[in-house]
Amino acid sequence: MNRVFKALADPSRRRILQLLREGPLSAGDIARHFDLAKPTLSGHFAVLREADLVDQERQGTTIYYRLNLSVLEEALSGLMDSMGIGQGERAAHSPGLVKPGK
Amino acid sequence: MNRVFKALADPSRRRILQLLREGPLSAGDIARHFDLAKPTLSGHFAVLREADLVDQERQGTTIYYRLNLSVLEEALSGLMDSMGIGQGERAAHSPGLVKPGK
DNA sequence: ACTATATTTTGTTAATTAGCTAAATACCGT
DNA sequence: ACGGTATTTAGCTAATTAACAAAATATAGT
Numbered sequence: 001m002n003r004v005f006k007a008l009a010d011p012s013r014r015r016i017l018q019l020l021r022e023g024p025l026s027a028g029d030i031a032r033h034f035d036l037a038k039p040t041l042s043g044h045f046a047v048l049r050e051a052d053l054v055d056q057e058r059q060g061t062t063i064y065y066r067l068n069l070s071v072l073e074e075a076l077s078g079l080m081d082s083m084g085i086g087q088g089e090r091a092a093h094s095p096g097l098v099k100p101g102k
Numbered sequence: 103m104n105r106v107f108k109a110l111a112d113p114s115r116r117r118i119l120q121l122l123r124e125g126p127l128s129a130g131d132i133a134r135h136f137d138l139a140k141p142t143l144s145g146h147f148a149v150l151r152e153a154d155l156v157d158q159e160r161q162g163t164t165i166y167y168r169l170n171l172s173v174l175e176e177a178l179s180g181l182m183d184s185m186g187i188g189q190g191e192r193a194a195h196s197p198g199l200v201k202p203g204k
Numbered sequence: 205a206c207t208a209t210a211t212t213t214t215g216t217t218a219a220t221t222a223g224c225t226a227a228a229t230a231c232c233g234t
Numbered sequence: 235a236c237g238g239t240a241t242t243t244a245g246c247t248a249a250t251t252a253a254c255a256a257a258a259t260a261t262a263g264t
Contacts, residue, residue: 009111061231163261
């Protein structure tokens, strides 16, 4: 889960995930959307793969990347849970700033 | 929004936010939960403040931190939107059916 | 003004990261 | 086997990060 958030910390990687939302894309297809050298992108793919956010599949000479949505979902809803956001219908509890008793 | 995800990339900072879920805590209170030097924590507070994930309020000699839940909520649901993770709806599979986030 | 407490700032270090170019690898077609 | 295309690996550099100890700042009480 830590790897997921580390992976999400980079805007290029978030953008890659967005692109993959539409369907699998080859490394080259993705690279076309960026102003980065291909090795740089390849590094980003590796980070996403290690976080299990994408799957890789070779088809001949090209490698396709596919978004692993469930991992992303799980990480995000896991965080939301741990922060008390969302699913629960509990009203937002924003305690006042009170000087703690001894 | 990038600052938010950068801030969330560190486990200590995520833990700090979790602690603040229960209510405001002083820097010292938070520090008690960690094995880190106070200056290190202070650095984490600064990152969280710059991401607007927490607010700071001084009361005498102690500084209280309060979770800014709305910023966290917005960032997470913003990402979920942009990834097509539906809060209430099933994720659309066909391209073009889902409107991009704001 | 002095002392004690709470927190931050400064300065430093080691580790990590994102980027690049050049070289290597993998696969396909001829 | 050779040449071309797609992608990754290797090797490097500059910037960023997380950690610490020591010093500085802010406030309260005496």
